[in-house]
Amino acid sequence: MKVFFQQQAVNLPTVMKMIQGKYRPFPPVNLSDRQWPSRIITRAPIWCSVDLRDGNQALANPMTVDQKLELFQTLVKCGFKEIEVGFPSASNTEFAFIRRLIEENLVPDDVWIQVLVQAREELIERTFESLVGAKKVIIHLYNSTSPAQRRVVFGKSQAEIVRIAVQGAQWIRERLSRLQDTEVILQYSPESFSATEVEFAREISEAVMGVWQPTPERKMILNLPDTVEVATPNVYADQIEWMGRNIKWRDSLIVSLHTHNDRGTGVAATELGLLAGADRVEGTLFGNGERTGNVDIVTVALNLFMHGIDPELDFSDINAVREVYERTTGMTVPQRQPYAGELVFTAFSGSHQDAIKKGLAEWATGSRRHWDVPYLAIDPRDISREYSETVRVNGQSGKAGIAYLLETEFGLELPKDMQREFGPIASDEVDKLGREVIGSELKDMFWREYVERKTPWSLVHFHADGATGGMFSCNATLKRDGVAVQVAGLGNGPIDAFAHALMAIGVRMFGVADYKEHSLSAGTSASAIAYVKIGMVDGPTRWGAGVDTSIELASVCAVLSALNRF
Ligand code: KIV
Ligand code: ZN
Numbered sequence: 001m002k003v004f005f006q007q008q009a010v011n012l013p014t015v016m017k018m019i020q021g022k023y024r025p026f027p028p029v030n031l032s033d034r035q036w037p038s039r040i041i042t043r044a045p046i047w048c049s050v051d052l053r054d055g056n057q058a059l060a061n062p063m064t065v066d067q068k069l070e071l072f073q074t075l076v077k078c079g080f081k082e083i084e085v086g087f088p089s090a091s092n093t094e095f096a097f098i099r100r101l102i103e104e105n106l107v108p109d110d111v112w113i114q115v116l117v118q119a120r121e122e123l124i125e126r127t128f129e130s131l132v133g134a135k136k137v138i139i140h141l142y143n144s145t146s147p148a149q150r151r152v153v154f155g156k157s158q159a160e161i162v163r164i165a166v167q168g169a170q171w172i173r174e175r176l177s178r179l180q181d182t183e184v185i186l187q188y189s190p191e192s193f194s195a196t197e198v199e200f201a202r203e204i205s206e207a208v209m210g211v212w213q214p215t216p217e218r219k220m221i222l223n224l225p226d227t228v229e230v231a232t233p234n235v236y237a238d239q240i241e242w243m244g245r246n247i248k249w250r251d252s253l254i255v256s257l258h259t260h261n262d263r264g265t266g267v268a269a270t271e272l273g274l275l276a277g278a279d280r281v282e283g284t285l286f287g288n289g290e291r292t293g294n295v296d297i298v299t300v301a302l303n304l305f306m307h308g309i310d311p312e313l314d315f316s317d318i319n320a321v322r323e324v325y326e327r328t329t330g331m332t333v334p335q336r337q338p339y340a341g342e343l344v345f346t347a348f349s350g351s352h353q354d355a356i357k358k359g360l361a362e363w364a365t366g367s368r369r370h371w372d373v374p375y376l377a378i379d380p381r382d383i384s385r386e387y388s389e390t391v392r393v394n395g396q397s398g399k400a401g402i403a404y405l406l407e408t409e410f411g412l413e414l415p416k417d418m419q420r421e422f423g424p425i426a427s428d429e430v431d432k433l434g435r436e437v438i439g440s441e442l443k444d445m446f447w448r449e450y451v452e453r454k455t456p457w458s459l460v461h462f463h464a465d466g467a468t469g470g471m472f473s474c475n476a477t478l479k480r481d482g483v484a485v486q487v488a489g490l491g492n493g494p495i496d497a498f499a500h501a502l503m504a505i506g507v508r509m510f511g512v513a514d515y516k517e518h519s520l521s522a523g524t525s526a527s528a529i530a531y532v533k534i535g536m537v538d539g540p541t542r543w544g545a546g547v548d549t550s551i552e553l554a555s556v557c558a559v560l561s562a563l564n565r566f
C-alpha cells in the first residue's frame with residue numbers, strides 16, 4: 001500500500017528569497033589533469049534497464065505482474081541484455097514476478113536479470129530464494145554513503161557505514177553456493193555516490209571488492225549513482241574519472257553509471273560519465289523513475305545513433321515502445337521529449353517548414369551521404385516517425401507548411417504563385433482560431449475560398465468546339481446573381497474562348513495569366529482540379545480553382561471562381 005502525504009498549508013513567500021548561506025556551490029573534484037573533455041564516445045555502453053525497479057517504485061500505482069511482464073518483453077525486444085527486474089525482498093508482487101520469469105522460462109538465454117537488495121541479512125536471504133533456477137543473474141547490493149545519509153538516516157561514522165557494506169557483501173558471498181547452476185555477476189552501489197566524498201566512495205567500494213575478489217575474468221559491477229543530482233554534469237564526470245584512476249583493480253570492474261535528473265542534466269551527466277571512462281549505463285525508457293526520473297536511455301541511445309554509433313538498442317519502432325510504456329506504467333511521454341515526443345519532428349514556423357521541405361527534397365535526390373536536413377536532428381523515418389508529422393500548421397506557419405499539408409494529404413499541387421496568395425488567407429483564418437489546424441481544415445478553407453465560390457458568377461452549361469485554323473468556339477449559360485446569361489466566344493483553346501466570351505459581355509478581364517491542372521484521384525469517379533489565374537485590365541490578378549470530372553469544366557469553373565474573388 002502506498003500512502004501519500006498532503007503538505008500542510010503554509011504561508012508561501014511571494015518572492016523567491018536568496019537566504020544568505022542556505023545553499024552553497026558544490027565543491028569541485030581535485031582533478032586538474034582531467035582527460036574526459038578531450039575524448040569522444042565511440043561505442044555503445046552496456047545498457048541496463050531499471051524500468052521494472054527504479055521506474056516501478058516511482059509509480060503512484062505500481063505495475064501488476066502482467067504489466068511488468070509486458071514491459072519486460074518490450075525491453076527484451078529493444079535489445080536490453082541486462083534488466084533490473086525488481087526488489088524481490090520488498091514486495092510480494094516483485095517476488096512473484098521474478099518467480100514467474102524463472103519458472104515459466106520467460107528470460108531469453110542471453111539476458112541477465114538483476115535484483116536489488118539492501119545490506120540486511122533477511123532481505124538477502126529472501127532475494128536468494130527468489131533467484132532459484134535462474135540462468136543469469138546480477139545481484140545488486142547497495143547502501144547509502146553520503147554525509148547527509150550517514151548523519152541523518154544512519155547516525156553512523158564512515159567506518160560503521162563501511163562495515164554495513166562489507167557485512168552485506170559477505171552475506172551474499174556466503175550464499176552464492178546455493179546458485180550452483182546460475183551464472184552470477186555481483187554489483188555494488190555506494191548509493192548517493194555523487195554527494196559522497198570521492199575518497200570515501202573509493203574506500204567503501206574497495207572494501208566490498210575485498211570481499212568479492214573480482215578478477216579481470218570475473219569482473220564485478222561498480223555502480224556509481226548520481227542518486228540526487230547535486231552538481232553540474234562535469235563534476236559527475238570528474239568523480240567518475242577520479243574513481244577510475246584511483247580505485248584498485250580497475251580492470252576487474254565494470255564501472256556503471258546511474259543518473260537521476262534533479263537538475264535536468266541526467267542525459268548530460270551520463271554522456272560525460274561515459275567520456276570519463278564508464279562502461280555501463282543504468283536508466284529507464286523515457287526517463288521514468290524517482291522524482292524527476294532516471295536518465296532517459298532512449299535519448300542517450302539515439303544521441304549515439306545520431307552520431308553514427310550503433311547504440312545496440314533497437315528503437316526503430318519508437319511509437320510501439322512508447323505505447324506499451326504508457327499503457328503499462330500509466331505515465332505519459334511529454335510532447336517535447338527528445339525523439340519520442342509527439343511534437344519533436346514538427347515545425348510550426350513558416351521559415352522552418354520551408355527549410356525542412358527543401359532539406360527533405362534534397363535528401364530525396366540521394367545526392368547527400370550524410371543527413372543534414374535543417375531542423376531535423378535525425379531522419380524521423382529511422383524510428384518510424386512520419387515526415388507528415390514534420391509540418392503542422394498554426395498562426396505562425398507560412399505558405400510552405402500549408403502547401404505541404406495540402407499536397408501530402410490531399411494531392412493538391414497548388415502553383416507556387418497561388419501558394420503565395422492562399423498562404424496569408426489561410427494564416428489569417430488559423431490565427432483567428434488561435435490554435436493548430438489539421439490538413440482537412442486547411443482543405444476546407446481552400447474549398448471555401450476557391451472551389452465553392454459560386455457568386456456572383458456560376459456555371460449552368462458549357463460547350464466548346466474545335467474549329468478550323470486551330471481556333472475554338474464556345475457557348476455557355478451562366479448565372480450572374482441568379483440571373484441567366486448567355487455567352488459565346490472564340491479563342492485559341494476552350495478556356496481562352498470562354499475568357500473572350502466573358503470579355504464580350506463587358507467583364508474587364510484581359511485573359512488567363514497562369515494555369516495548372518491535375519487529376520485528383522484514380523478510379524471511375526476520378527475528378528480533376530484546375531487552377532487558373534486571371535488578370536483585370538486595370539492590374540489586379542486573382543487565382544481561382546474548379547473541380548469536375550471533366551478537366552474542361554473544371555477549368556471553366558476555375559475562371560469563374562477567380563472572377564468571383566475580385
Ligand atoms: O539512485 C540510486 O542511487 C539507486 C540505487 C539503488 C542504485 O537507485
Ligand atoms: Zn536510482
